[in-house]
Amino acid sequence: MAKADRVTRIPPNLSCFTCQSRERSEWCALRNDDLDLLNRSKITVNYRPGQNVYGQGNPCSGIYCIEEGTIAIRRVDAQGNSILIRLAHAGQTVGYRDFFGGEGHTGSAEALSPARVCHVDGQALRQMLSHNPALGLNFLTHLAEDLDNAEESILQNSALSVRTRLVHLLLTLKDRFADATDDGTIVLSLPLARQDLAALLGTRPETIARTIHALETDSVATFSGRTVRIPDLDMLLNEIEPYI
Amino acid sequence: MAKADRVTRIPPNLSCFTCQSRERSEWCALRNDDLDLLNRSKITVNYRPGQNVYGQGNPCSGIYCIEEGTIAIRRVDAQGNSILIRLAHAGQTVGYRDFFGGEGHTGSAEALSPARVCHVDGQALRQMLSHNPALGLNFLTHLAEDLDNAEESILQNSALSVRTRLVHLLLTLKDRFADATDDGTIVLSLPLARQDLAALLGTRPETIARTIHALETDSVATFSGRTVRIPDLDMLLNEIEPYI
DNA sequence: CGGGGGTTTGAGTCCGTTCAAAATACGTGG
DNA sequence: CCACGTATTTTGAACGGACTCAAACCCCCG
Numbered sequence: 001m002a003k004a005d006r007v008t009r010i011p012p013n014l015s016c017f018t019c020q021s022r023e024r025s026e027w028c029a030l031r032n033d034d035l036d037l038l039n040r041s042k043i044t045v046n047y048r049p050g051q052n053v054y055g056q057g058n059p060c061s062g063i064y065c066i067e068e069g070t071i072a073i074r075r076v077d078a079q080g081n082s083i084l085i086r087l088a089h090a091g092q093t094v095g096y097r098d099f100f101g102g103e104g105h106t107g108s109a110e111a112l113s114p115a116r117v118c119h120v121d122g123q124a125l126r127q128m129l130s131h132n133p134a135l136g137l138n139f140l141t142h143l144a145e146d147l148d149n150a151e152e153s154i155l156q157n158s159a160l161s162v163r164t165r166l167v168h169l170l171l172t173l174k175d176r177f178a179d180a181t182d183d184g185t186i187v188l189s190l191p192l193a194r195q196d197l198a199a200l201l202g203t204r205p206e207t208i209a210r211t212i213h214a215l216e217t218d219s220v221a222t223f224s225g226r227t228v229r230i231p232d233l234d235m236l237l238n239e240i241e242p243y244i
Numbered sequence: 245m246a247k248a249d250r251v252t253r254i255p256p257n258l259s260c261f262t263c264q265s266r267e268r269s270e271w272c273a274l275r276n277d278d279l280d281l282l283n284r285s286k287i288t289v290n291y292r293p294g295q296n297v298y299g300q301g302n303p304c305s306g307i308y309c310i311e312e313g314t315i316a317i318r319r320v321d322a323q324g325n326s327i328l329i330r331l332a333h334a335g336q337t338v339g340y341r342d343f344f345g346g347e348g349h350t351g352s353a354e355a356l357s358p359a360r361v362c363h364v365d366g367q368a369l370r371q372m373l374s375h376n377p378a379l380g381l382n383f384l385t386h387l388a389e390d391l392d393n394a395e396e397s398i399l400q401n402s403a404l405s406v407r408t409r410l411v412h413l414l415l416t417l418k419d420r421f422a423d424a425t426d427d428g429t430i431v432l433s434l435p436l437a438r439q440d441l442a443a444l445l446g447t448r449p450e451t452i453a454r455t456i457h458a459l460e461t462d463s464v465a466t467f468s469g470r471t472v473r474i475p476d477l478d479m480l481l482n483e484i485e486p487y488i
Numbered sequence: 489c490g491g492g493g494g495t496t497t498g499a500g501t502c503c504g505t506t507c508a509a510a511a512t513a514c515g516t517g518g
Numbered sequence: 519c520c521a522c523g524t525a526t527t528t529t530g531a532a533c534g535g536a537c538t539c540a541a542a543c544c545c546c547c548g
Contacts (some may be wrong), residue, residue: 033311041371048453049476075395075399077400077403077487078401078486078487079403079486079487081399081402081403083399083402085395085398097391097392098388098390100381100385100387100388101385101388101389101391101392102388106392106395108397129377129380130377130378131377132377133374133375133376133377133380134371134374136373136377136380136381136384137344137373137380137491140344140380140383140384141344141345141346141383143344143384143387143388143391144341144344144345144346144387145345146391147341147345147387147390147391147394148341148345148350149396150391150395150398151319151329151350151351151394151510154327154329154394154397154398154401154446155319155321155325155327155446156321157398157401157402157446158325158327158401158446158447159321159534161324161536162535162536163530178317185253193494193495194494194495194496195494195495199451202398202399202401202402203402203536203537204536204537204538205494205495205496206497206536206537207535207536207537208495209495209496209497210496210497210536212496213496213497222315225545242323243321243322243323405503405504406504408501436528437526437527438526438528439526439527447504447505448504448505448506449526449527449528450504450505450506450527450528450529451503451504451505452527453527453528453529454504454528454529456528457528457529469513
């Protein structure tokens, strides 16, 4: 069925040895044999926007390195409420939490932009972990950061308004999606639909629309499609000034 | 100053070798030399209810094993909003997330009941981790669970009412704090004040009081002080039936 | 040109918050 | 053991932010 036309398998010519992201990722702990094992036990796949890298509830067969693109990790509850847990970008790894949790994927991973993702086989990963403590420690560090972020979200969601949280989010997204700026204006080209912004803040699309409208009224930011224009960064910063 | 009367240091007669909790904790990966190192590099301290095991922002000098009692992990933001991230019980370890994150303690740990806690020195821990991959993997598993729980909380906080979340919480607490029950009634003796219940759900004490009142009106549960009586478990389960 | 999903807008409602005051529980010292 | 001062909890009233439901709108794509 559809697997063949849903994704594009890449011949294994892309080597972990020369991967630009490796030195900045968990895998920097690997040398020689382990690196070779990593290289042999990975499969690289191309995804188009909207395609799923894995689905919630699926068994977890390994972890995924993002070589290019942006991936959204979503989580759906029993009533169908969906939130966007986090965004992951080139050089980052996803699915490792589920791998270590050992209960299958607790969320789904969807490509938001065209993406190239390497799947690392769980068996091989286990082997590397078993005799390379530094690799495990690297994952521990990442997991600790993720947990920190998750707790920060819990705190923000219960204490801050949607408007404040949206401004926070824009500030975060700025670091990754800001385009070159000729005048002082900052321009963001986001891979996110309104629904995604809503899911990221744990609110509804209608509320996002209203909040965006309010920000535009106050000339804090203007939205057109997935492009956000921030004429004056200071105004944005003033929004959250009491909350730093 | 007060340190001496705030806590009670225990002579090192309590051995990790004979610790009841060890086999059910991360430390089950340790053998011989490592176990001996653990035993030598720990300090055991008694805490009274309300005392802090560590404070938010403090440098992280190691991790803490709870030998007895219940510990609350709290987190405060810039405006002073405080939430209770999680409860930790005998046999569990706290502070390891902060240890691996490497930026000091992201929250505070407070004894809710009389507690005995072993502090494991970070230097020794690093040593054990460096040559015992299984220990790191055990921490990874725990961290993965914590992250799963945190994300579950995010989802629940944005989708479920306070009443539903409180019922959820009671059901969770039941597993640990249910007393023996002569008739069908379930009795919980919680170490939690109303404020703690509120902080645990990310809401206000007033809202908790009102919600409790509503539950009592509907004969789902009765609260008196820190004791909760659940006359009919099915009624409690019916509350969350649509949300399983 | 006609779907169709996503987005926006409107109106109304509800849940939870805020602020304030009263009531209760708690610990301490006399 | 009781009285007192303090902290916590409860109750009330009013407000407000976000949600729901519904309709209109828009834009993209076929």
